[in-house]
Amino acid sequence: MEQTRPAVKVTLKQFIDLVDLRALPKFLVVLILGLSLVSTIASLVVPWFTKNIIDVMTVKSLDLKTILLLLGSFIIQAASAGFSTYFLAFLGEKVVANLRKRLWNKTLVLPVSYFDHHQSGETVSRINNDTAVIKNLISVELVSIFTGVISLIGSLVVLLYLDWSMTLVMLTSVPIIFFIMRPIGRKMYSISKSLQGEMASFTSLLTQVVSEIRLVKAYVAEQVEKKNGEQKIDHLFQVSLKEAKWTAVLQPMMSFVMMFMLVVIIGYGGYRVASGALSAGDLVAFILYLFQIIMPLTMMTRFVTSVQKAMGATERLMQILDHEQEEVNSGNKKIDLSQPIHFDQVKFAYPNHETVIHGVSFTIHPGKITAIVGPSGSGKTTLFALLERFYQPTEGAIRLGDTPLSEFGLRQWRSEISYVSQESPLLAGTIRENICYGMDREVSDEKLERAAELAYADEFIRQLPNGFDTEVGERGIMLSGGQRQRIAIARAILHDPKILMLDEATSALDSTSEKVVQEALQNLMKGRTTLVIAHRLSTVVDADQILVLEKGRVTGMGNHEQLLRDHPLYRKLVEQQFKWELQNGRAS
Numbered sequence: 001m002e003q004t005r006p007a008v009k010v011t012l013k014q015f016i017d018l019v020d021l022r023a024l025p026k027f028l029v030v031l032i033l034g035l036s037l038v039s040t041i042a043s044l045v046v047p048w049f050t051k052n053i054i055d056v057m058t059v060k061s062l063d064l065k066t067i068l069l070l071l072g073s074f075i076i077q078a079a080s081a082g083f084s085t086y087f088l089a090f091l092g093e094k095v096v097a098n099l100r101k102r103l104w105n106k107t108l109v110l111p112v113s114y115f116d117h118h119q120s121g122e123t124v125s126r127i128n129n130d131t132a133v134i135k136n137l138i139s140v141e142l143v144s145i146f147t148g149v150i151s152l153i154g155s156l157v158v159l160l161y162l163d164w165s166m167t168l169v170m171l172t173s174v175p176i177i178f179f180i181m182r183p184i185g186r187k188m189y190s191i192s193k194s195l196q197g198e199m200a201s202f203t204s205l206l207t208q209v210v211s212e213i214r215l216v217k218a219y220v221a222e223q224v225e226k227k228n229g230e231q232k233i234d235h236l237f238q239v240s241l242k243e244a245k246w247t248a249v250l251q252p253m254m255s256f257v258m259m260f261m262l263v264v265i266i267g268y269g270g271y272r273v274a275s276g277a278l279s280a281g282d283l284v285a286f287i288l289y290l291f292q293i294i295m296p297l298t299m300m301t302r303f304v305t306s307v308q309k310a311m312g313a314t315e316r317l318m319q320i321l322d323h324e325q326e327e328v329n330s331g332n333k334k335i336d337l338s339q340p341i342h343f344d345q346v347k348f349a350y351p352n353h354e355t356v357i358h359g360v361s362f363t364i365h366p367g368k369i370t371a372i373v374g375p376s377g378s379g380k381t382t383l384f385a386l387l388e389r390f391y392q393p394t395e396g397a398i399r400l401g402d403t404p405l406s407e408f409g410l411r412q413w414r415s416e417i418s419y420v421s422q423e424s425p426l427l428a429g430t431i432r433e434n435i436c437y438g439m440d441r442e443v444s445d446e447k448l449e450r451a452a453e454l455a456y457a458d459e460f461i462r463q464l465p466n467g468f469d470t471e472v473g474e475r476g477i478m479l480s481g482g483q484r485q486r487i488a489i490a491r492a493i494l495h496d497p498k499i500l501m502l503d504e505a506t507s508a509l510d511s512t513s514e515k516v517v518q519e520a521l522q523n524l525m526k527g528r529t530t531l532v533i534a535h536r537l538s539t540v541v542d543a544d545q546i547l548v549l550e551k552g553r554v555t556g557m558g559n560h561e562q563l564l565r566d567h568p569l570y571r572k573l574v575e576q577q578f579k580w581e582l583q584n585g586r587a588s
Helices: 012-019 026-059 064-108 112-117 120-162 164-171 173-211 213-218 222-274 280-321 380-387 410-414 431-435 445-454 458-463 481-495 511-525 560-566 568-576 579-583
Strands: 341-349 355-364 369-373 395-400 417-420 499-503 529-533 545-550 553-558
Touching: 012 064, 012 120, 012 280, 026 064, 026 120, 026 280, 064 120, 064 280, 120 164, 120 173, 120 280, 164 222, 173 222, 173 280, 222 280, 341 380, 355 380, 355 395, 355 553, 369 380, 380 499, 380 529, 417 481, 431 445, 431 481, 445 458, 445 481, 481 511, 499 511, 545 560, 545 568, 553 560, 553 568, 560 568
Parallel strands: 369 529, 369 545, 417 499, 499 529
Antiparallel strands: 341 355, 341 395, 545 553
16 A cells, blocks of 8 residues: 655755755864855954054055954955865765665665556656755755854854944844735745646656657557647646746835845934044945845845745655565565465455456476466566565465565566566667676686577677677667567566566567477476466467466366366356467467
8 A cells, every 4th residue: 555754844854864964074064164164253343443444544644464354354254155165066966865765775676566657757756856955955055054143143143243333223124124025925835846746747748759659650649749748838838937026026025025124224324424423434344244234134034935945845755765575584484385376365456446366276396387368468577576466465465485586586586587568668778688688606707608599599699780789778669579578588587587477478578489498488388386467279289287267267277178078158268269370280
């Protein structure tokens, strides 16, 4: 069943746990904070030296020492800010790299049921786009707000020393700023969640259409996908406009408050200079320190927006990280495949769907061939998925001997199985990489060539310009269906499994190739437990056991002769589905 974190507003602690801030190098954090502190202090010194220069210029000649100190402050500020920015960017990239690794590793152990309910493009968007939002908060905003607070406090202390009455006048704007930022921040959180959701939806559509572009063109569906894409883009545009609207409200209001405060301070300060209560240098320093306060307040506005965006992204990423995962290393019992596999009153239903498998019971004998036949939708592929433990039975149990499969390590169990499906999925890369896919040991050229030879793939591979190093394209699109299937068979042969699962593995081959591959598979199946989803008579006549599956129920069990004599559906399948083969004598 799906187990995800409910959609609630995440806390600061949850955000810290997500990005794993505690695991950051302490030395680097201290160095960044130290450099930021030096830069901030240097920036606070500059207005004070400026004040001295102006006051000196009004009474006597310019002081060289003061000028040198001012220039030194500028240099120290620039250098420390530059190093701080670089190390901060490094820290932000490191945090996001670690987070993306966690998400990627988690994605690989999510159960198949997760991907049944979440489109691949959505997951890709989470790992790419949502983590980029968090990176921006850490590498750009986090230390900026730290230095901004120091600058704000330092400037206030100096301003109170220069003229406490003017400082109090300036501080009257703080409650106004807080009153503006709080509700807008909450709104930005909501909009950010919507924006990231629309981005994920759009990425999902892009991934789906681009990966199936041949299907789109074959069925002249460009206009359909054009309309779907434009709708997604329009939704994304509308949500982005909402964000822009609230940003357009926030920034001018902040600018208005700041400018109003600046005008008041300059007017009031001019009055105090005229009355002799304040020097011209003090007024200039006061105005410069005022800018030192305005900049942090602007940073705070941006920081609030970034925090709300990051919290929205954090909520979605935690739904992935908190999702129930496969325990690939749980179970430590030794697997003894000399024992039979028992399906004992197994029932299964996909979440929120009707039951697919209804109380199925049968035994798969070790070293024997079990063929499964039945109409489309009868549950044949689902039985394979249950045996591979992609799903757990809703009721009943699957056992190896007397031991439930759940007591064996999942990784160990699947390593005993090779599965060749009708689709014969290949990954972008070379033929060599696809045949050797998933191998945990080095594969010699001799073993690779032998596997290809047994799968009847060596002949067409040698004819390719780069042989085993030929690129197959995305999902193997550069090869024919038969070639892809033979590479998949070569992969299964190379893995040397104890259990073979063949979903009509020769269906895409021509008659000549099929005969050779059938012979190769016959050799491979000797002494192995083999399950075959069969649509061809030539596949099932030699099976040790044939199961007839109808609407998720086993309605017949036996060999070819027994079922042909006693089972009406099996006889009908032979007469209809296998008619061509019977007419051409291929069952003999």
